Amino acid sequence: MKDIVVNFTLNGRQCKKLVPANKTLLRFLREDMYINSVKEGCNEGECGACTVLLDGHPVNSCLVLAAELEGKTVLTVEGLTDDDRLHPIQEAFIEAGAVQCGYCTPGMIMSAVACLNLYGHPTREQIRKEMEGNICRCTGYTRIADAILLSVEKMDAIVAEQGADVAFRGIDKNFVEKWNASYEVK
Amino acid sequence: MSDYKLTPCEKYQAEGREWDRLVVKRKDTTGEETVIGHTQVRKDGVEKVTGTAVYGADINFPGQLYGVCARSPHAHARILSINTDKAKALPGVVTVITGADYPEPYGQFIADQPIIALDKVRYQGEPVAAIAAETEEIARAAAELVEVEYELLPVVNDLEESMKNETLIHEDWSKYECSSACFPVQGTNIGDHFHLCKGDVEKGFEEADLIVESEFRCGQLQHTLIETHTATAAANPYTKELQVWTPNQSPFSIRALMGKIYGVSNEKVRLTMTHIGGGFGGKYEAKCEPIALALSLKCGGRHVKLTYDRHEEFSATVCRSTVQYYMKTGVKKDGTIVANQIKGYWDAGAYVTTNPRVDYNAGFAANGPYEVPNVKIDTYVYMTNRTLGTAYRGFGVTEASTLHEHQMDIIARKLDMDPLELRLKNCLHDGSIGVTGEIISTCAVDECLRAAAANIGWDKLPKRWVDEEGNLCGKGIACFNKLTGTPSTTSCIVKMNENGSIYILSASREMGQGVTTTMPQFAAESLKIDLDKVSVSPVDTHQTPYDKTTTSSRSTFHSGNAILQACEDIKKQLCHLAAIKWKCADEDVVYTAEGNIQHKTDADKCININNVGKSGIMHEQDPVIAIGRYGTSDIFDAPPVDGRQSKRPTVMWMIGAQAAIVKVNPVTGRVKVTKIGAAHDIGKAINPTGCLQQIEGSVVMGLGHAIMEEMIYEDGNLRNGNMVDYKVPTFMDSDIEIKSTLVENGHPEGPFGVKGIGEPGLVPTAACIANAICHACNTDFKSLPIKPEHILFREEAND
Ligand code: FES
Ligand code: FES
Numbered sequence: 001m002k003d004i005v006v007n008f009t010l011n012g013r014q015c016k017k018l019v020p021a022n023k024t025l026l027r028f029l030r031e032d033m034y035i036n037s038v039k040e041g042c043n044e045g046e047c048g049a050c051t052v053l054l055d056g057h058p059v060n061s062c063l064v065l066a067a068e069l070e071g072k073t074v075l076t077v078e079g080l081t082d083d084d085r086l087h088p089i090q091e092a093f094i095e096a097g098a099v100q101c102g103y104c105t106p107g108m109i110m111s112a113v114a115c116l117n118l119y120g121h122p123t124r125e126q127i128r129k130e131m132e133g134n135i136c137r138c139t140g141y142t143r144i145a146d147a148i149l150l151s152v153e154k155m156d157a158i159v160a161e162q163g164a165d166v167a168f169r170g171i172d173k174n175f176v177e178k179w180n181a182s183y184e185v186k
Numbered sequence: 187m188s189d190y191k192l193t194p195c196e197k198y199q200a201e202g203r204e205w206d207r208l209v210v211k212r213k214d215t216t217g218e219e220t221v222i223g224h225t226q227v228r229k230d231g232v233e234k235v236t237g238t239a240v241y242g243a244d245i246n247f248p249g250q251l252y253g254v255c256a257r258s259p260h261a262h263a264r265i266l267s268i269n270t271d272k273a274k275a276l277p278g279v280v281t282v283i284t285g286a287d288y289p290e291p292y293g294q295f296i297a298d299q300p301i302i303a304l305d306k307v308r309y310q311g312e313p314v315a316a317i318a319a320e321t322e323e324i325a326r327a328a329a330e331l332v333e334v335e336y337e338l339l340p341v342v343n344d345l346e347e348s349m350k351n352e353t354l355i356h357e358d359w360s361k362y363e364c365s366s367a368c369f370p371v372q373g374t375n376i377g378d379h380f381h382l383c384k385g386d387v388e389k390g391f392e393e394a395d396l397i398v399e400s401e402f403r404c405g406q407l408q409h410t411l412i413e414t415h416t417a418t419a420a421a422n423p424y425t426k427e428l429q430v431w432t433p434n435q436s437p438f439s440i441r442a443l444m445g446k447i448y449g450v451s452n453e454k455v456r457l458t459m460t461h462i463g464g465g466f467g468g469k470y471e472a473k474c475e476p477i478a479l480a481l482s483l484k485c486g487g488r489h490v491k492l493t494y495d496r497h498e499e500f501s502a503t504v505c506r507s508t509v510q511y512y513m514k515t516g517v518k519k520d521g522t523i524v525a526n527q528i529k530g531y532w533d534a535g536a537y538v539t540t541n542p543r544v545d546y547n548a549g550f551a552a553n554g555p556y557e558v559p560n561v562k563i564d565t566y567v568y569m570t571n572r573t574l575g576t577a578y579r580g581f582g583v584t585e586a587s588t589l590h591e592h593q594m595d596i597i598a599r600k601l602d603m604d605p606l607e608l609r610l611k612n613c614l615h616d617g618s619i620g621v622t623g624e625i626i627s628t629c630a631v632d633e634c635l636r637a638a639a640a641n642i643g644w645d646k647l648p649k650r651w652v653d654e655e656g657n658l659c660g661k662g663i664a665c666f667n668k669l670t671g672t673p674s675t676t677s678c679i680v681k682m683n684e685n686g687s688i689y690i691l692s693a694s695r696e697m698g699q700g701v702t703t704t705m706p707q708f709a710a711e712s713l714k715i716d717l718d719k720v721s722v723s724p725v726d727t728h729q730t731p732y733d734k735t736t737t738s739s740r741s742t743f744h745s746g747n748a749i750l751q752a753c754e755d756i757k758k759q760l761c762h763l764a765a766i767k768w769k770c771a772d773e774d775v776v777y778t779a780e781g782n783i784q785h786k787t788d789a790d791k792c793i794n795i796n797n798v799g800k801s802g803i804m805h806e807q808d809p810v811i812a813i814g815r816y817g818t819s820d821i822f823d824a825p826p827v828d829g830r831q832s833k834r835p836t837v838m839w840m841i842g843a844q845a846a847i848v849k850v851n852p853v854t855g856r857v858k859v860t861k862i863g864a865a866h867d868i869g870k871a872i873n874p875t876g877c878l879q880q881i882e883g884s885v886v887m888g889l890g891h892a893i894m895e896e897m898i899y900e901d902g903n904l905r906n907g908n909m910v911d912y913k914v915p916t917f918m919d920s921d922i923e924i925k926s927t928l929v930e931n932g933h934p935e936g937p938f939g940v941k942g943i944g945e946p947g948l949v950p951t952a953a954c955i956a957n958a959i960c961h962a963c964n965t966d967f968k969s970l971p972i973k974p975e976h977i978l979f980r981e982e983a984n985d
Binding site for chain 2: 035036037040042044046049077086090091092097101105106124129131132134136137138139142144145146
C-alpha cells in the first residue's frame, strides 16, 4: 500500500507525516500521533467514541482516512486545554456529573464543541439531536446535556467579565457563517 | 491547576429531574458528617475529560506484537483437523497456537471451557487458533489462512431445542473439574440447577381462593460496553512469570484462573489494571487475558496485545442469557399471597461460566420482596450453541423482577385491585419471614414503593388513558430485592505519606460507579482530613491487597468497612507519634471528632490532621500505615442445597422500586417513556450525585432492555452482531423525566449505614416499563423487549 505525505494542523501544531493510504484517521491519531483521547468503540461509525473535529466539523475518525488530511485542521480534547487549565466544557462535564466510566467522554466533548459552534446557546432538543451519534452506556445522557448548558453559562460569564474578545479553544462564533460562505463559493 | 477548584453543580440537575432524600432510620450516623452524604466532584474526572485516563487499549509497549483469533464460522461442529502451516508462513507472523498448545480447560464454577477450542466448537466465533504477528493486519491476514476441517453437528439454537436433550453441547460433565456451587446433570444439557423450598406450596395452593399462572421471557442482551475487551500480556516462558494489563473487573479471580490454566502459582501472576471503559458484569470473565498470555509464552515473552473488534465483542465475548420463566401463585380474595411456585430456564450459551451465580442470585430474588409462606423455586441452566451468558448488572435479578412484577399485575387485575395496593399488602417489612426463612431487617420496600409511586403521581392517574394525540398511555410499577454475594472478603492498606496526605490501596475497581471518590470520602470523614488529601492507588495484584471482585454492588459496603477499620488504626498510630514528641504516655493523647491529635490535659498540645505533615511528629519515626479488613464469612449461614433455607443468606439486601408512565402510539407501535419515578434504599447516600448517576444511567439502559435490545440468533448464527442492528438507547431516547428518591434506611453493618446501588437502579426499570406498556395496551406481553411489531399485533387481555 502506497504511503502519502500529508501536511495538516493537529491541536494547533503544524505537522507533516507519511501515512499509508489505507490507514484510518483514528488509528493514525492513536498510533502515530499518540493522541490517546480518541477511542475506538466500533470502527464503523456507530458509537462516536472516536469523534474529532476536522476543520470544525465533527467526524467519526474511524471512517476518515488519514491520507485525506492534507491542508486540514484536526482538533481533539488534547487541544482544548490551555496549558494546564481545563476548557469550560471540560470543567462542566466534571461539575455536572457527566462522566462515569469516561470512555465516551472525549468523543462527547468534541461533539459538544461542534454543537456549540452550530447553535451558540443550544436547547436541550438541539443538543439531543446533535449528539445522537455519540453512544454512552453509563450516564443516561441527561447530565451530558446539563454539562453542555453549564459550559455555555460558564463561557457567557467569562465573556461578561473579560469582554467579547476572549477566545475559547475550538469555539468559533462565526462557524456557521463561514460554513455557509464556503458553500456559496462552491 | 492548583489555582482553581471544581465544584459540583446542582443547578441543571433540577431541570427535568428532581431528587429528594427520605430518611427512614439511621444507624451509626449522626447526620453531622461533613464529607459523607455530600456530593463530591469525582476524583477521576480530570483525567477522563482530558483524554489522559489510560484504558485497556491505551497500553502499548515498544516492539509489542498483535494478537488475533481465528474463529469458527460454525455454531456446533467437530474439529477434524487444523492446519496452521500457511498462517505460520506469512511474513511477519511470529506464532500460531491452537487448543492443543494449552489444553487445560477453565471456568469459575466448572472447568468446561478450553482457551482455544480443542475437539469441537460450541458457538459461532469460538477461537480455533490464535496468531501473534508484527502488525494487526498481518495477524488478521494470517487468521484467514488457518485451515480447519469441520464435521458439522446439529445446532442447538435455543432453549426449547436444548431442553429436548437430543443434541448435547457437553457430552460428559463428569470429565470436568466442578466446584461445589455448580450442579450439572449428566447426560443432559443442564449445566446447573437451583432449588429453593419454603413451606409447602401444594398446601398453599389449596388454601388459595385464586390461582394465577403466567410466563415471562427476557431476551438475550449484549452489554455493549463502549470499550471492547482487550488485554496486553507479557509472559516469561522461562521463569513462568505472567503479567497482563487489562480493564478487568475482577483482578484476583482472574489471577487465580490464569495461575490454574498455566500451572503457575498465584504470586507469579500479575494483573495490572487499567481504567475500565464500561463493566456492568461484561468484564468479569477472563476473555482476552488467557489468550494474550498463551501467545506471549510462545513468543519468548514479548508483549502481545489482543483487542477484540466490535463484531467479536458481540459474537464471542459474553452476554446476558435469555430466560424463560413460569410462575404459579395462590392468592386469597383480599390479595394475600399464600403460595408461589416458579420454574425458570436459562439459555446459558455454550459454556457454563458465571451462570450458576446468576441462577443462584436470581433464585433468591424470584419470589420478589414479598412475604409468602409457601415458595418453591426450581431453575435450570441449559446449554445452547450461543455466545456465553454471564453477569450483567443485577446477576439475573433484573430478569427475575420482570417475572414476579408481571405476575403481580395480572393478580391485581384479576382481583380488581390497584397494583400498588397489592404490592403494599404483601411486601416484606422488618420482622417478616423472607424466602429463606430469614427474619428480615432494615427493609424499606414499603417506603420505596410509596415514594416511587408518588414520584410519578400514581394516585392521580388512572391505570390507562388516551392522550390528546391518541396515544395509549399507562402507568406501571415494579419493586425488587437483591442480595449481595456472601461470603466475600476485602482488605485495604491506608498509608500516610510523609507530607501527611493519605493513599488508599484497595482492589475495588473504578468502572464509572465512583469508588475512586467514595473510598476517599470514608477516610476523609473518619479522620476529618481534607478530601483533596486522600487518593486511591491504581490496582495491581502485586501491590494491592486482596479484594474478591468488583461486582454485586458490594464495593462501597465492603471496602468502606475496611477503610474505616484502617483509619481507626491510623488515628492510634498518630496519637502514639504525638505522645513520643510530647514525651507523654499514649493514653494522654486522643484523636478528637474534629480531627485533632490532642493532649488530654494540655490544650496547647494539639495538631490538626491537616497539619500533621508539617508538625514533625512523623519525622524519622515508624511510618504511619494501617491495614483494614472486612469479610462476611462469620455472619453467613450457608443456604443448603436441599431448599436454600438460611437465617442469613446475605449480608445485605438491596431494595428499591420504580414506576413509569408510557405513551404508546397505536399506529406506529412506538413506545415513549415519559416519566420514571425511582426510589432506592441505599442505606446512606455517600456521594448523592453518584447514587443518582447510577439510577439515571440505569433507567436509560433499562429502557433499551424493555423496548429495543435483543440478540437475534438463527440456527446458531448471530443476526445482529453490530451496533447498527443491535440498537442501544441514544441521546434521542434520553428525554425522560426522572424523579428519584434516595431512601436512607441505614444498614447496621454498612459503613455509615450504606448499602449498594451499582446494580439496583437497573433491576426494576424494564419491569416497570413493561407493566406500564401492558396497562396502556391492555395486553399481557409475555416477553422482553416489547417491540413495535408486538404492539401492533397485540391481543387484548380479557378477564
Ligand atoms: S469507533 Fe468510530 S464511531 Fe465507533
Ligand atoms: S461514561 Fe461510560 S460510556 Fe459514557
